[in-house]
Amino acid sequence: MNTSLPRATSSHTQPDTNSGMKSYVIGFVLSLAITAAAFGTIMSNAVPHPWRLVCIVALCVAQLLVQLVYFLHLGSHPDQRTNTAVFACTGLLIAIVVAGSLWVMHNANVNMMPTHVTVQGAMSRE
């Protein structure tokens, strides 16, 4: 233990720290830029209204990917493969839960009886 630990730290940390700092700086700068772009999309008139939702969702996904890669170090590296697989499965579950809820409730709202029609009125028309 005494002999293996210092060797491990000295051979690992130096390049690790440098490339690690670079990774955090890149991630931070990219995140700042994407955040500014997302707020700019809404707070300025640079993007026409129909495209705004598409634009902020795309920026949101981009920023999630940036932070997953540069901050959480998710990727195809052997150490990270299990984490990435678990994350992908969770992503699928989230997509099903969120998209399913929105879809079902949207349909329920669209097909709901209009408020000016009463139950009595609807039944007498049958």
Add this chain to the structure above:
Amino acid sequence: MSSTTLPVMHDHASHDTSSMTTLGFWIYLMSDCLIFAVLFATFGVLAGNTADGPAGRDIFNLRYVAGETLLLLLSSFTFGAGMLSAKAGRRNALLVWLAVTLLLGAAFVGMELHEFAALIHDGAGPGVSAFLSAYFTLVGTHGLHVTLGILWLGVMMHQVFHYGVDEVVLRRLNCLSLFWHFLDLVWICVFTFVYLREFL
């Protein structure tokens, strides 16, 4: 012979438990992710149900939200820098980075509490409409996570101060690092789908 092989075995075993701990914590985070997914789905369904109360665009201040976002993003970066100090065994630098992260996190929670207090004061409390109930639940749950993260940061600073950066402390810091960055990910979805979407 046993004295030469045993340390190696021990080292391997401890490395294994460490990576298993990280994986286990990651799986916990993913279950937490599902909680947030359900809250986001609820908010998405109820976002239009303002019950004649104020809508999001009447009560949200995007500049204020941008400030909160900046604080959380900065804290994510300072925590990352702290983790690098921890891996290099620089105890004092680590303590400074953790303290900065803690202050940024506390400032974020402070801003959020101030925002909530102002909303409730202006008659836009969680009881007014389904939209506001969903909003306070979603954003409040995130704020609660950050608050617990701050508590955990304080505990870890205490441990680093007293025990230095040993293997156990490093493992715990690794888990906290995942937790902290994860909260940043959730906040990205919050500012996009809760705040920005209101102003389309």
